[in-house]
Amino acid sequence: MRNRAIVFLLLASSFAGAVVLSLSVGPLPVTLGQVFRILSGGSADGAGETAMRVVLTLRLPRALLGALVGGALSSSGVAFQALLRNPLADPYILGVSGGAAVGAMTARLLLPGDSFLSLPLCAFLGAALAASVVFVLARRRSGVSRERLILMGVIVGAFLNALIMMMVALAPPGRIPGAVYWLMGDLSLGTLGRVGLLAPYVAAGVVILFLLSRGMDLLLLGDEAAFQSGLPVERVKTVVYLTASLLAGSVVAFSGLIGFVGLIVPHGARSIVGSGHRRLLPAAFLLGGTFLILADVLARTAGPSGELPVGAVTALSGAPFFLYLLRRNGGKP
Amino acid sequence: MRRLPDSAGRAAGRAGTHWVLPVAVLLLLFALPLRVQASFPLVMKDDRGVSVRLDASPRRVVSLAPNLTEIVFLLGREDLLVGVTRFCNYPARAAALPRVGGIVDPDVERIVAADPDLVLCTTDGNPKERVRVLEAMGIPCFAVGPQNLAAVFHTIERIGKLLGVPGKGRREAESLRARAERVSREKRTPSPRVLFVVSTSPIIAAGNGTFLDELVRIPGGRNAAGRFAGRYPRLSVEDLIAAGPDIILVAGMTGVEGFSPDVSRWAEVPAFRNGDVVTLDGDLVTRPGPRMVAALEGVAKVFSAWRERRAASPVGERGSTR
Amino acid sequence: MRNDLLAAKGLTFRYGERAVLSGVDLLVGEGEVAVLLGPNGAGKSTLLKIFSGLIRPHAGEATILDRSPSSYGRREMARILSVVGQDPPLDFPMSVEEYVMLGRFPHHGFFGQPTAADRREVDQALAMTSLSDLRSRGLGELSAGERQRTAVARAIAQGAKVMLLDEPTAFLDIYHRVMFFEIVTRLAKSCGVTALIASHDLALCAEYGERIILLAKGKVRAAGRPGEVLTPGNIREAFGVDAVCDRNPATGAVRVTPVRKKTGRDEGESALRDSGPAG
Numbered sequence: 001m002r003n004r005a006i007v008f009l010l011l012a013s014s015f016a017g018a019v020v021l022s023l024s025v026g027p028l029p030v031t032l033g034q035v036f037r038i039l040s041g042g043s044a045d046g047a048g049e050t051a052m053r054v055v056l057t058l059r060l061p062r063a064l065l066g067a068l069v070g071g072a073l074s075s076s077g078v079a080f081q082a083l084l085r086n087p088l089a090d091p092y093i094l095g096v097s098g099g100a101a102v103g104a105m106t107a108r109l110l111l112p113g114d115s116f117l118s119l120p121l122c123a124f125l126g127a128a129l130a131a132s133v134v135f136v137l138a139r140r141r142s143g144v145s146r147e148r149l150i151l152m153g154v155i156v157g158a159f160l161n162a163l164i165m166m167m168v169a170l171a172p173p174g175r176i177p178g179a180v181y182w183l184m185g186d187l188s189l190g191t192l193g194r195v196g197l198l199a200p201y202v203a204a205g206v207v208i209l210f211l212l213s214r215g216m217d218l219l220l221l222g223d224e225a226a227f228q229s230g231l232p233v234e235r236v237k238t239v240v241y242l243t244a245s246l247l248a249g250s251v252v253a254f255s256g257l258i259g260f261v262g263l264i265v266p267h268g269a270r271s272i273v274g275s276g277h278r279r280l281l282p283a284a285f286l287l288g289g290t291f292l293i294l295a296d297v298l299a300r301t302a303g304p305s306g307e308l309p310v311g312a313v314t315a316l317s318g319a320p321f322f323l324y325l326l327r328r329n330g331g332k333p
Numbered sequence: 334m335r336r337l338p339d340s341a342g343r344a345a346g347r348a349g350t351h352w353v354l355p356v357a358v359l360l361l362l363f364a365l366p367l368r369v370q371a372s373f374p375l376v377m378k379d380d381r382g383v384s385v386r387l388d389a390s391p392r393r394v395v396s397l398a399p400n401l402t403e404i405v406f407l408l409g410r411e412d413l414l415v416g417v418t419r420f421c422n423y424p425a426r427a428a429a430l431p432r433v434g435g436i437v438d439p440d441v442e443r444i445v446a447a448d449p450d451l452v453l454c455t456t457d458g459n460p461k462e463r464v465r466v467l468e469a470m471g472i473p474c475f476a477v478g479p480q481n482l483a484a485v486f487h488t489i490e491r492i493g494k495l496l497g498v499p500g501k502g503r504r505e506a507e508s509l510r511a512r513a514e515r516v517s518r519e520k521r522t523p524s525p526r527v528l529f530v531v532s533t534s535p536i537i538a539a540g541n542g543t544f545l546d547e548l549v550r551i552p553g554g555r556n557a558a559g560r561f562a563g564r565y566p567r568l569s570v571e572d573l574i575a576a577g578p579d580i581i582l583v584a585g586m587t588g589v590e591g592f593s594p595d596v597s598r599w600a601e602v603p604a605f606r607n608g609d610v611v612t613l614d615g616d617l618v619t620r621p622g623p624r625m626v627a628a629l630e631g632v633a634k635v636f637s638a639w640r641e642r643r644a645a646s647p648v649g650e651r652g653s654t655r
Numbered sequence: 656m657r658n659d660l661l662a663a664k665g666l667t668f669r670y671g672e673r674a675v676l677s678g679v680d681l682l683v684g685e686g687e688v689a690v691l692l693g694p695n696g697a698g699k700s701t702l703l704k705i706f707s708g709l710i711r712p713h714a715g716e717a718t719i720l721d722r723s724p725s726s727y728g729r730r731e732m733a734r735i736l737s738v739v740g741q742d743p744p745l746d747f748p749m750s751v752e753e754y755v756m757l758g759r760f761p762h763h764g765f766f767g768q769p770t771a772a773d774r775r776e777v778d779q780a781l782a783m784t785s786l787s788d789l790r791s792r793g794l795g796e797l798s799a800g801e802r803q804r805t806a807v808a809r810a811i812a813q814g815a816k817v818m819l820l821d822e823p824t825a826f827l828d829i830y831h832r833v834m835f836f837e838i839v840t841r842l843a844k845s846c847g848v849t850a851l852i853a854s855h856d857l858a859l860c861a862e863y864g865e866r867i868i869l870l871a872k873g874k875v876r877a878a879g880r881p882g883e884v885l886t887p888g889n890i891r892e893a894f895g896v897d898a899v900c901d902r903n904p905a906t907g908a909v910r911v912t913p914v915r916k917k918t919g920r921d922e923g924e925s926a927l928r929d930s931g932p933a934g
Contacts (some may be wrong), residue, residue, distance in 0.1 A: 027575035050574070050601050058571050087746050181535045181567070188535060188569055191595055214765050217757055222743045228707050229813065230733025230761035275747040305540065305563025306572060 004279065007272060011286040015067070018293040022063040025297050028054050057192070065190035065198070065254065066296045067289035070261055072202045072251045074269070074288025075281055077262030079209050079244035082216035082277065083237060084146050090263040091248035094153035094241075098160030099130025100252040104182055105167045119182065120194075120253035127249030130156055135241060143223075143234040144241070185258035185311020187296050198254050205247035206285060212240055213277030220275065258311045260318030261288055267325055377491065380456050380478045387473055390497035391451035397439050400622030401453045401477070402427050404489055407505055407623045410496045416447040423616065423624070441466055451475065451495065479621045482547055482629075486510050489623065505623070512626045513551065516633045521553030525639055528557040528578035528604070531619075533592050536568040544621060545584065552633035554580070570596055579603045580639055582632065586615035607642075611635050658684040660817060660849050661706060665715030668701050675701045676873045678715065683851055683866075685816075688843045690864035691853040692884075694894050697870040699853035703819045706851075707738050719817065733761035736817040737810035739803075741825070745794055751805055752790040755780055758812035780811035784838055800831035807838060818842070820852040824859070832856065836863040857894075857911040861885055862903070869893055881909045 024035045030051045038055050076091035084093070091097075103126020107119040134156050138148040209216075215236040218226040227233045248262070268291075269284040292310070295317065299310040374388045395416035396402040402421040405411055411426070416433035433447060434440035436458045444452065449472060454464050456478030464474050475495060479485040486506040493502015529545040530538045538558035539545030543565070549556050557578040558566055568576070573596070581604040583591075591597070592610070600606045617628040663681035667674065676698045683689045691699045704710045705717045708724035716723060719736060727735070737758070758780070759773045781787045784804040789797070794805065803823060810818055820839070824832040836859055842848045854860055860867060860881070867884040869876040871893035877884045890898045896913050903910040 027569070027571045053601075054571055054574065058569075081747075085743075085746070186535065211765060214760060218760060220745060220747055220749070221757065224709060224740060225738070225742050227709060227729070228733065228736075228738040228740075229757060229809075230730040232729045270748060274753065275749045276753055300569055300571075303566075305561045306538075306558075306566030307535070307569045308567075 004273070008283070008286075011272075011283055011290075015286045015290045015293075018290045018297075019063050019067065022066070022293050022297045023055050023059045025301055026054070026059060027301075030055055061192045061195050062187055062190040062296065063293055064192075064195045065187050066293040068195065068198055068202045069187065069251045069255045069258065070265070070288035070290070070292025071285035072205065072247045072288075073258065073262040073292075074265035074284040075206050075209055076244040076247040076251075078266045078269070078277065078280055078284050079216065079240050079247075080262075081266055082219050083240050083244065084150065085220060085222065086146075086150075087267065088263070090259075091244065092257070092259070092262070094149060094245070095130040095134045095156040095160060096127045096245055096248045096252065097257050098157045098164070100124070100127040100249060101183055101257065102126050102130075102160050102163050102167070104256075105164060105171075109167060109171050124249050124253035127245070127252055130160060131242070131245035131249065135238075144237055145223075149241075181309065182256040183311075184256065184309035185314070186256045187292075187299075187310050188307065189254065194254055198250060201250040202247065205243050205250075206281070208239065208243045209247075210278075210281050212236060212243075213281055216240060216277045217275070256311065258292065258314055260314045260322070261292055264318045264322050264325070265291055267322070271325075373497070375494070377475070377495065379474075379476045381476050383476070385473050385475045387451065387495065389450075391449075391495070393447065393449045393451075394496070395433060395444050395447055395449040395452045396421065397433075397452065397454040397459045398436055399423065399427075399616070400620040401455070401492070402430075403620065403622040403624060404492050405453070405496070407489065408493050408496055408498050408501050410498060413496065415449055416444060439463055445470060445472070453477070453492065453495075480542075481544070482513055482551070482625060485621045485623075485625060488621075509623060509626045513629060516629050517551050519552065519633060520637070520640070523640060523643065525554050525579040525636055526557045526577065527554040527580045527582060527636075528573070528576060529582045529584065529618075531565065531584045531586070533583065533590060533596075536570070536573060536596070537565050538568055540564050540566050544625065545582075545618060548618060548625075548629055548632050549582070551629060552636050554632070554636055570599065574599055574601050577602060579607075579609060580635065581605075581610045582618075582635070583610065583612040584615045584618050585612040586619075609639055658682060659718075659721075660685045660687075661717075661719055661851060662721075663702070663705075663715065663717045666702065666705060666712045666717060667714035668698075668705065668710070668712050674873055676705075676712070679870070679873070679875055681868060681875065681878075683849060685849055686843055686847050687865055688840060688850045688852070688863065689866045689868060690860040691851060691868050691870055692855065692857070692860050692864070692893075693853075693870035694855055697893070698873045699870055700821055702870070703738070703821050703851070703853055707736060707819060708732060730761040730764065733813060733815065735815050736819065737813040737815040738819045738821065739806045739810045739823050740821045742806055749794050750791050751786055751794065751797070751808075752777065752781070754794055754805055755786075755790075755808045755812050758809035758814075761813060776812050776814060780808040783811060783842065784808040785834075800827055800834070803827060803831070803835065804838070807835070811842065816847070817849045817851070820850060820854075822853055822855070824854065824856060832859055839863075855894075857885070857890070857898070857913075861909045861911050862906065885909045885911055 020032070020035060023039070024030050024032050028051060034051060035055060038052050073091055077089070080089040080091055080093060081087050083089070100123040103122040103124070104119050106126070107122035111118045111122070134149065134152045135144065137152040137156070138144050140148070215231055218229055218231045219233070219236065219240070221229065223233050265288040266280070266284050269280055269287050273279040273283045292314065295313045296310050299308040299313045302308065373390055374386060376384050376386045378384050391413060393415045394405065394410070394413040396405055396414060397418060399418065399421045402414070402417050403423055405414055406424055406427065414430050417427055417430045418435050418439065419432045420436060421427045421430070431447065433443040436455075437460060439459060441463050444467060452464075452467055452472055452474040454474055454476045456476045459476070464476060468474050477488045477491070479488045486509055489506045489509070490502045493499050493505070527549045528538050529549055530536055531545070539556070540558050540561050540563055541556065546556050546559070557576040558568065597605050597610075604610055613628065613631055617624050617631070659682050661681065661683040663679055666676050666679040668676040679698070679702065681702075691702065693699050701710070705712050706719065706724060708727070711725060724732065755777050756769060756773070759769060759776060763769060763773060778787070781790055784807055786801070786804055786808055789801060794802065797805065807823070824835050827835065839850050839852065840863055843850055864881055866879065867881050868878045869884050869889055876893050877889050885900050887898055887900055890896065890900070890911065897916070899912045899914055901910050902908070
């Protein structure tokens with residue numbers, strides 16, 4: 001019991017540490033002391049007014065967006081892994097990414113003018129549509145089987161990828177770069193307004209998943225065993241699927257496709273707190289937020305030629321870590 | 334890596350091309366012996382280092398890039414053109430010519446069908462493999478890839494020779510050179526810090542070694558993105574604030590919109606505070622062709638307007654250039 | 656004591672055109688250890704699935720305490736009836752104790768925290784299956800025998816009156832099979848649990864089964880005490896093999912010993928195919 005409390009204390013403090021670090025690091029010099037003064041609502045005394053505005057309107061929303069996105073992707077990954085009983089599942093496995101990408105490209109290509117707002121909306125609609133199509137296609141009278149879900153996810157994903165290629169081929173030049181950068185994962189669009197818009201979705205999704213954590217524990221046993229242990233399996237699977245897709249879709253809409261977070265963070269969290277979802281979900285949320293905030297700090301500051309796509313940073317740091325996990329566990333993730 | 338803004342700004346006009354001049358001289362040396370025998374058959378090395386041989390003055394020419402099409406028109410040999418890309422829109426008559434595909438996707442079959450005896454192509458836009466296929470079919474392909482204004486002028490001269498109008502080529506290049514020279518001799522101080530962006534969302538700016546960098550430096554500007562390593566660095570809003578440009582030039586292209594209000598409300602950036610954000614015709618500033626000089630003159634005009642307004646209003650209110 | 660805790664009447668089930676069960680009648684009384692004996696494909700698993708509510712019969716009816724399985728709520732049902740099957744392998748880290756605690760879901764549901772009572776039940780289940788020492792071990796580190804015992808422990812922790820066991824010893828060696836039947840017998844005696852075990856293991860069913868229901872080709876061939884059911888005729892008809900049925904000198908239970916075919920090897924195989932086992 002005490003151990004558990006210490007583990008969560010450590011997770012929470014590394015999360016807080018990542019936030020503070022991301023507030024103090026950037027092209028404009030701001031000291032830790034200034035960050036704390038600014039955060040405690042003090043006047044910009046010592047910190048220039050620009051520093052204060054930079055911290056509050058650029059870095060803080062970005063850190064919060066990173067926390068929400070990282071946490072939501074990790075929670076969604078945990079849910080998909082339980083749903084598919086496959087530790088290699090991630091939030092994008094069932095077509096959410098392809099749907100979001102097609103939505104975003106459509107916004108870039110077809111809707112003139114201010115795509116700053118229409119892009120997230122179209123991406124979300126695309127993700128939701130793709131997820132629903134996969135679900136409906138995978139559904140049989142007897143319920144939704146994991147094999148059919150994965151099969152339909154692969155087919156729908158391949159179809160959407162083909163659509164993306166068509167759009168890239170047919171698009172006028174100049175329209176594409178924005179969408180491509182967005183596809184590589186991008187937290188630079190973070191504003192307090194957007195964070196406020198995204199937060200309710202993430203909160204709702206995470207809370208629903210948390211309430212279903214016992215159900216997800218049982219899903220790990222397989223459908224028949226879960227059913228015989230008293231779980232309304234089909235209902236739980238449906239809710240978990242829709243919730244995890246909503247989480248991934250709404251996050252994708254604001255940050256583009258950030259890979260690997262939803263795959264590796266659940267593994268990291270599991271190795272710390274085990275597979276019980278009651279503890280796994282909060283741990284994965286904290287760890288995912290910490291990881292993405294740190295990755296974004298790297299993306300903002302490490303590149304010699306300006307900002308790097310944060311999705312590339314997560315994949316670059318995530319893939320070797322995942323290999324390490326695989327090796328350590330003798331080939332089993 | 335990083336140059337001191339002051340010396341870089343002042344030196345740009347004459348010596349901004351300093352690392353290219355030797356190259357240009359070298360190229361000239363290569364061309365020199367050929368210059369004497371301006372007649373055909375003619376052998377000339379292109380920018381790939383391939384010796385291209387023309388037995389007679391070409392009569393059917395395909396251009397695989399808009400800047401090359403513009404050069405052919407400048408030389409008055411548009412009557413030779415039997416194929417251009419779908420992006421060739423200047424002068425207006427170019428758009429009426431038969432199309433043979435795009436820049437990255439030229440249609441080999443259509444090119445062959447146009448039966449050209451010379452294909453003008455680029456080293457960095459057109460795919461090498463397709464050019465090689467054309468060459469394998471016995472069609473001479475001359476590839477150019479000028480990396481700066483001086484090289485653009487030289488390219489005009491060389492294409493003049495290829496098209497059998499060496500004198501015209503020399504004259505046109507000379508007059509463009511003179512116009513560029515005039516811009517670099519104009520009043521150059523104070524020197525504005527300038528960010529030339531090719532995309533506003535995300536913010537992608539032109540860095541060192543790009544044509545846009547030259548367009549900023551020749552009229553006496555300092556490239557605010559000069560401290561980044563890449564040719565086209567991507568800037569965060571905070572990078573933009575730290576760079577603090579006095580003027581932001583936008584290469585206007587389809588899909589490039591104005592800055593989002595979230596970005597442009599940062600009054601810390603002098604260009605936003607004073608409204609010095611200017612959109613230029615993207616075709617003008619991104620095509621290494623004759624009109625690049627017009628772009629240069631346009632940029633110079635923006636700078637001098639900025640200098641006048643700056644001189645008119647009290648120092649400090651408009652922000653310093655540090 | 657009720658004689659009809661589990662009852663089936665005229666149960667019929669088809670997979671497509673193929674009839675798996677045709678008109679099966681069955682009664683299992685409270686506290687009984689009944690064995691559903693039959694060769695592979697006789698319909699044993701299908702019958703258990705109907706009782707646990709996973710599938711519905713095409714004709715006839717199955718009842719648990721006079722109610723059809725589908726009339727129960729999921730958790731209500733799980734408090735009455737638990738199942739030990741062949742769980743698919745688990746690719747996630749989980750300790751034995753966590754795994755057994757999952758059996759308490761019908762009692763504390765989605766939101767309740769495990770109570771002291773839940774923990775007591777888990778402790779007891781672990782003790783009954785001799786797993787107390789392994790409680791914090793990961794499932795992945797267990798042997799097949801230990802793994803199967805955790806499944807039984809989870810079913811015990813579920814605290815149900817009825818336990819259905821589907822080929823629970825199929826992959827175990829003789830030591831673990833005996834141990835397994837010992838556990839189930841003890842459970843029935845000490846906790847009054849009714850067990851219905853589907854198996855094709857003639858020897859152990861003869862030794863431990865109180866009542867045997869012999870299933871072949873989707874029909875009940877015979878039902879009753881081991882001595883009544885396990886006759887050479889029944890066994891030949893259900894399994895397609897000749898056997899000697901005598902008494903075990905040590906326990907007095909029926910002992911079934913297969914008899915090697917007297918003909919040559921090739922001929923023997925073709926003979927087996929001709930009169931092949933049911934299903």
